[in-house]
Amino acid sequence: MATRLKIFLPFGLLILSVLIVPVSVMLISSLQNMDGGFSFSNYHQIFFSRYYRGAIYNSISISLITSLISLVISIIGAWALTKLSLSTKNILITVFNMSSSFAGVPLAFSLIILFGNAGVFKAITSTLHVHDALNIYSVTGMTFAYTFFEIPLGIMFFFPVLDSLNREWFEVSDVLGASKMFFISKVIFPIILPNIVEIFVLLFANAMGTYETVYALMGNNLVSIPTVIGSLINGELVANVPLACAFATLFTVIMTIIVWLGNRVTNIKGRRIS
Amino acid sequence: MSSIFLEVKDLSINLSGNQVIKDMNFKIQKNTLTTFLGPSGSGKTTVLRAIAGLNQKISGKILLDGKEIQNLAANQRNIGMIFQSYALFPNLSVFENVAYGLRVRKESNAVIKEKVGAILKTVNLQDKEQSYPENLSGGQKQRVAIARAMVLEPKILLLDEPLSALDAKIRIELRNQIREYQQRLGITMLFVTHDQAEAMAISDEIIVMDNGKVQQQGSPLEIYKHPQNIFMAKFIGNHNILEAGQLRSLGVEVAENDKSSFIIRPELFQTNITGDSDDYIVVSGNIKNISILGDRIEYRLTSDNGLELKAEFLNQQQTFTVGKAVKFYVRKGDIEKVGF
Amino acid sequence: MxxxxxxxxxxxxxxxxxxxxxxxxxxxxxxxxxxxxxxxxxxxxxxLEWYLQLVTNSDFLSALVRSIILGIVTTIIAMCCFLPVVFYANVYDESIKARLRFITVLPFTIPGIVLVTGLVRVYANLPIPQMLVLLLAISLLSLPVTYQALDNAFIAHDFRAMFEQALILGDSPLKAFVKVVIPNIRVGMFIAMLLTFTSAFGEYVLTNIILGGNYETLKIYMYRLMQSNGQASSVLTTVYFFFLAIISIIMIAIMKRQGNKKVEEVGDTKKL
Known part of the structure; x- marks a missing residue:
């Protein structure tokens, strides 16, 4: 018992001090008004203010679209990756690993060089006399920007799944004379479906929580859940930490439910490959 | 008379809420090789770990050489143990692996060099001193593990399925070597296995376990010939197990109210009678299936009254073909009665 | 075809x-x-003038040093907190791993911006050094990566048997840990430390909000430069990129070497 205590003490203290206590306090604060009394006013404010509803709407629509696009591309990418030679795989995995950790300020800056108002893309389009090209500083632009870290993340999640599919299945199916489409729809798709759901959930959650890239690109000009939380804490609008807590609580509750549901789907299917 | 060396009294062990060992009692004599035999999940490894001091919570007593050891930490018990996965330290050479315990005991370099050299010679690995575990074969790794345990001259050496990760041929070779070390060096060994043949081949004494309990303890011959209950009869060999009614149908007198089972060992069938025919029962039927076991042949036959029986003969006599009508004989005195 | x-x-x-x-x-x-x-x-x-300008800039050098300090201290804290737990889960009680599974989804359910809200609420007005709060919080955020990497370090060998064997051979648990466990997970530990260091080195959200820009790390400096001097900022981004690339290459090289070794070992046990 004493050994156990010693082993778990540092870990326990860390979890307690920077996870359990802050998250609990955040939960409680979300139910307090500015004077400290109990009230639902924060939540009321979130749901009845057009501005805050817009933040939720923006976050969800950007995340949904970007994670769906990234999901499809990363399945195709991961499939392609399994077809390559081992050394090429290793190099590409390094590349994808890096581009996913390139997210944030560096990515924002790169995108400004490419797609900013004085960027390469603008130069190309104006030479070609194309107008109304992509504006990176917009909801659409953000959706586009997120794909730069969502796609590599998706590929890195999918690659092990597709790589571990049993090669003998393909051979058996060939021997049985099944067509490729038949095999993919009847065998492969049902097997990886739980993984697709799980990875989609993770990509969606990751997009929902993205702050650094948006903030670096647009400051608080794009209204999304993370940027609203950021400005409520930093006081760039009006500092209102309880309201920020309500937003953060809402975020955590929704994400926990979604991730939990995603896990449930995976476990019910019970044929998880990882 | 040899003396009792290890005694386990009323041992009970709970693992994550389940009582996996229930009031277990047994004794082991000095300088013998005793085997714990049982199906997987029967609790044999758990008992071994309790003796080594690796289980956290046990109740009951463990006496080694007259002293209670159940409250001592694992590093105070002077017991050796061999693991199935060898548990060699990959970062140390063979020499340093074997020297590990001696270094813990702070022996001098000269003593270590001498003892390690001698024991590596015993296990025939003197030329591998400077090798690292990753460059050894499975059999060599296990011999290093054995040397590492034996060099400390432990009071008792516990072996937890030491051969199960090895190929069939190496297994037989190594089990004979283990038996040889045991006899030559006079070590008390307690050996866990799920393989009946292995247990039969090397043991002085076998303790068969199932479901957290001792089912039977005895010499290999005793256990093989006289299984105490149905579990033992099924587990230990390839015996024919018959109910009273089935035996009666073969012409053996069995009391009307007898609910026992009976075993007929397949190798006790004969193709002809030697001596008084009244001592025998006759089984006539047709050969259904033949398996060549190498030195022996197993026939499965369906008797005329519908029983399925197995008979084994040495692979030197006439052979029967499938479908042939045959008569096999077995001595009435060879039919063994077992309880439940 | x-x-x-x-x-x-x-x-x-x-x-x-x-x-x-x-x-x-x-x-x-x-x-x-x-x-x-x-x-x-x-x-x-x-x-090349932008490079010369950056390298000779004292802001850059001090931001670099700050990020390195952040990375090192976080790595030490993370190791102290997580190594014993991962060791315990692998050697004593596998069932703990199931209970630690929540860790893997932590960054998705509680991303930095959410965690920082709670942290600011609790600690902003307390008389404790905010730097400490930041270090602990970054350690926590690195948990999924560190935990996974450390856990992988325990895959290669039967550490439970090795540890128990050392006890039976007479060592105390602590000595067994130091003599038998640590040397055989050192590569995995190194990878875990590298990953933890990288994630702390590139941290932005927590540092910016908790210390309010008073502690200018590389990322914060990068953000400031981005607003004022594009060219200098691109140099910094490039340098940062090469830093990530070098770390990735080191890791791939190590894992490749380990992978080859494992294949050989499997071959060995089969060969006998």
């Missing part, structure tokens, strides 16, 4: 995706060597 067609399609797909993902990085690298690059398809000319 079909197999061949598959490979060609795969190569095309991968090339397109890689070009797409790498384009921003390439553009940044080009920008960092460009004399000037405004409203043109290619830069006007090439120069």
């Amino acid at each position: 079909e197999k061949h067609a598959d490979k060609v399609i795969a190569k095309i797909v991968i090339t397109l995706i890689s070009v797409y993902l790498v384009a921003p990085i390439i553009a940044t690298i080009m920008y960092s060597f460009a004399k000037s690059w405004v409203n043109t398809i290619l830069p006007d000319g090439w120069t």
